[in-house]
Amino acid sequence: MPGEFTDRIAEVDAYAAQLRQLIPDVTKAFGGLSKGAQTPGALDGKTKELIALALSVATNCKGCIAYHARNSVRTGATRQEVAEALGVAIQMGGGPGITIAADALRAFDEFAAAAAPTTA
Numbered sequence: 001m002p003g004e005f006t007d008r009i010a011e012v013d014a015y016a017a018q019l020r021q022l023i024p025d026v027t028k029a030f031g032g033l034s035k036g037a038q039t040p041g042a043l044d045g046k047t048k049e050l051i052a053l054a055l056s057v058a059t060n061c062k063g064c065i066a067y068h069a070r071n072s073v074r075t076g077a078t079r080q081e082v083a084e085a086l087g088v089a090i091q092m093g094g095g096p097g098i099t100i101a102a103d104a105l106r107a108f109d110e111f112a113a114a115a116a117p118t119t120a
Helices: 004-022 024-038 045-058 062-074 079-115
Strands: none
Touching: 004 024, 004 062, 004 079, 024 045, 045 062, 045 079, 062 079
């Protein structure tokens, strides 16, 4: 079931594909940076995604919120873990952080609902 954040990812992906054609060296380098930053090490993948989601709130990047909310679901983050990570983002961002954090929680819920098994 598509939603605002699912649509946002599709929208970004469409233009990102165009950018890969126009500036392949830049997009390849960014892809390598992203892969390196998200590779589990002392911090596991879920923790790294929660950090990325909190930073998405801190930088007010709705596209980033969409990707990292989806990836938080994929790495097994719970709603409570997401909320606590968003609490740190709110601490760092003050009042504006609450409105963006609310969007991030809504994005997580959208992807969690889509990932949930359906009952017959």
